Amino acid sequence: DFVGSLRPLTDSIVESDPSFFRYEKNVHRKYCDNMALNIRGLTNSTSTLNKETINFLKNLGYASKSHWSKYLGGNIITDSLLGIKYIIDSENADISKYYDLTDLEPVNVNKTDYYAYINDNALSLAYSVNNAVLDYKFNGKTPMENINGLLNAMIGSEEALEFFVPVEIEESTSNLSTKTNSSYYEYRPEVTGSAATLTYTFTTNTAAEYFFYLPSDYPREVDLKVNNKSSGTFYASETTRIISLGFFEEGETVNVGMTLKADVLYTIPKVNSIYYIDVDLAKDALSNLASEQMIISDDWKEHNIKGTYSTANDLTTVFTTLPYDEGWKIYVDGNEIEYEKALEAVIAFKIDSAGEHTVEFKYAPKTFTLGLAISLLSLGLFVFIIIFEKPLASIWAKVTE
Numbered sequence: 194d195f196v197g198s199l200r201p202l203t204d205s206i207v208e209s210d211p212s213f214f215r216y217e218k219n220v221h222r223k224y225c226d227n228m229a230l231n232i233r234g235l236t237n238s239t240s241t242l243n244k245e246t247i248n249f250l251k252n253l254g255y256a257s258k259s260h261w262s263k264y265l266g267g268n269i270i271t272d273s274l275l276g277i278k279y280i281i282d283s284e285n286a287d288i289s290k291y292y293d294l295t296d297l298e299p300v301n302v303n304k305t306d307y308y309a310y311i312n313d314n315a316l317s318l319a320y321s322v323n324n325a326v327l328d329y330k331f332n333g334k335t336p337m338e339n340i341n342g343l344l345n346a347m348i349g350s351e352e353a354l355e356f357f358v359p360v361e362i363e364e365s366t367s368n369l370s371t372k373t374n375s376s377y378y379e380y381r382p383e384v385t386g387s388a389a390t391l392t393y394t395f396t397t398n399t400a401a402e403y404f405f406y407l408p409s410d411y412p413r414e415v416d417l418k419v420n421n422k423s424s425g426t427f428y429a430s431e432t433t434r435i436i437s438l439g440f441f442e443e444g445e446t447v448n449v450g451m452t453l454k455a456d457v458l459y460t461i462p463k464v465n466s467i468y469y470i471d472v473d474l475a476k477d478a479l480s481n482l483a484s485e486q487m488i489i490s491d492d493w494k495e496h497n498i499k500g501t502y503s504t505a506n507d508l509t510t511v512f513t514t515l516p517y518d519e520g521w522k523i524y525v526d527g528n529e530i531e532y533e534k535a536l537e538a539v540i541a542f543k544i545d546s547a548g549e550h551t552v553e554f555k556y557a558p559k560t561f562t563l564g565l566a567i568s569l570l571s572l573g574l575f576v577f578i579i580i581f582e583k584p585l586a587s588i589w590a591k592v593t594e
Contacts, residue, residue, distance in 0.1 A: 195222045195302065196229045199281070202300040203230045206279050206309055209297065213318060213489040213498060216279035217264040217272075219286065220302055224261045234277065235264045246516045249538035254336030254406065254435035266434035268404070268470060269314065270340055270356060273479050274347075275514050278315040281307050287402065287440060291472070314479045319552065321485035321504055322512040323349030327535055334464045335406045336435055343536070347512065348478050356475045359465035360403070362393040369453075373462065377410060380458040391415075391458065393449045393467065401469035403438040405449060408464055413455040420448055427451065438467070485509070487552055499553035502544065509544045515554065516540075520561070524553040 199218070206216060217234040218226070224238030235250060238261035250257035253275075256265040267277070269291045282288050284299070284306050292310035299306045329346040333339040337357035344356055368389040372379040382389035397403065405417075405427070412428040419438050426432045441447060449467065451458070489500040502511070502525075515521065517534045523542055524530070535541035544550055558564070578585075 196226075198300055198302045199230055199307070202281060202297065202307065202309060203232055205297045206295075207231065209295075210278075211491040213493045214278035214315065215276045216281070217267070217277050218281035218307075219264070219283070219288065220281065220305075220307060221263065221265075224263060235262055235267075235275070237262055243516055243518075243538075245538040249516075249536060251434075252331040252336060252339050252536075254340070256431045256434040258430070258433070263431060265431055266336075266436070268402075268435065268437075269312070269472065270344065270470065270475050270479070272312055273314040273316055274344075274482075276315050276318060278312055280310050280312065282310060283307055286310075287437065290402070290440065314476060314483075316479065316482055317486035318489065318498065318515065318554075319487040319502070319511050319513040320482050321506075321509050322347040322482065322541075324510045325349055326510065326512055327533070327541060329536065331536065334408050334461060335466070337404065337406060337465070337468045344475075344478050348481050354474060354478070356471055356478065357404070357468040358471050360395045360398070360467045360469065362395045362467055365392045365394065366390070367392070375462070377459045378462050380453070380460075381456065382453060385456070388452055390450050390452045392451070395447055395449075395467055397441045397443055397445045397447065397469075399469065400441070400443045401472070402440045403447065403467060403469045405436040405438050405467055406434070407451075407466040408461045409459050410461065411459040413453070413458050415451040415453055415458060418448075418450040418452070421450070426454075487511075496556040497554070499551065501549055502552045503549045504544055505547055507546050509547075511542050511544060513540045513542075513554075518556070518559075520556050520558045522555045522557075524551075524555070526550050 215233050217232065217236065224236060227234050227236045235255060240260050242260050247257050247262060250262050253271045254266045256263040280288055280292060288310055292312045295309045295311050297309045299308045323346060325346040329343060331339045333342060341354070341356050345354055366380065368383050368387050369380045369391060370383050380391055407427065409428065412433060414426055414428045417424045417427045417436065424436070424438070427436060438447065438449060485504050487500050487502050489498060493499065512535060517538060517540050521540060522529055523532050525544055530542055532540050532542035
């Protein structure tokens with residue numbers, strides 16, 4: 194029923210836009226929904242999923258661990274960098290403040306109407322970046338710090354621009370004893386059996402969506418409340434990610450409460466945990482990156498993506514959101530080129546000269562040739578046995594008499 198109700202909308206997205214893009218949804222049933230719905234996105238579960246891909250998405254603040262990833266924790270910056278062009282969500286969802294509603298017909302899922310929203314800031318599969326990206330490492334204490342550092346490296350900013358802007362907070366506790374040292378803060382209930390809560394309070398200095406992420410080397414699940422209203426959990430399997438606290442007007446006071454579910458809570462000290470996005474600054478950076486990006490031909494295939502690429506500079510660094518795999522071959526103007534691993538997870542390569550170029554990505558698993566040879570040999574042996582089974586049996590019978 195779930196797949197059947199959503200399929201008309203996912204099909205209409207693909208039919209209305211033949212270009213290559215990623216898209217996602219904010220209504221979830223299982224990790225493999227995307228396979229059933231023919232969605233090219235981030236949500237997936239498989240025991241063979243690349244560990245580097247898992248870590249890459251986790252570093253960007255998405256729900257991602259073990260053998261799965263899920264589209265939770267997205268925002269206008271990371272969605273755009275990864276080329277998520279459409280998002281399925283309910284009517285009047287918070288996402289509508291960033292993305293425009295399409296004219297595609299909505300669908301009803303469990304008595305809720307879902308619509309397709311378009312992200313006009315979504316980038317292509319490949320786009321030009323500053324060479325600094327090749328040396329960039331995710332070493333921030335929060336995904337917000339990682340995203341700020343990555344975007345600054347991409348545009349080659351000489352100053353540390355804050356796309357995610359940290360907010361000053363005041364901390365208070367209820368029924369908690371506190372121990373602090375240079376490595377972690379420790380919170381334990383003073384009276385067991387009673388609610389024990391750590392609260393962060395802040396006053397908004399601009400009208401925006403505010404986000405939360407509190408790092409810990411020893412995570413313990415907590416119940417999360419925003420202004421005394423339940424907002425799910427944090428540190429659980431799917432909630433160790435960027436959490437949206439919601440949109441607030443300038444001058445509002447917001448309380449974020451974490452009620453312990455275990456007998457202890459550890460946090461990393463002296464780290465910013467609440468941020469808002471400077472949307473105008475982020476869009477300027479994304480527009481900068483969009484000025485040179487791959488235009489993909491409409492006749493693309495999953496294993497063969499081609500198009501044109503125009504660049505104004507010699508020796509351009511091209512960043513892709515293709516997970517690094519040695520099965521890829523990349524051709525520029527018909528010539529195969531070398532590529533390298535960026536951010537310990539994705540493919541990057543160089544274009545030597547300015548001007549317009551043809552670019553093509555071809556994929557086949559590295560062991561495809563060997564596997565094909567073994568398969569053909571086995572098939573040949575099987576056919577040989579079928580054809581010569583009786584003569585061989587007769588010969589064997591005579592030999593063993």
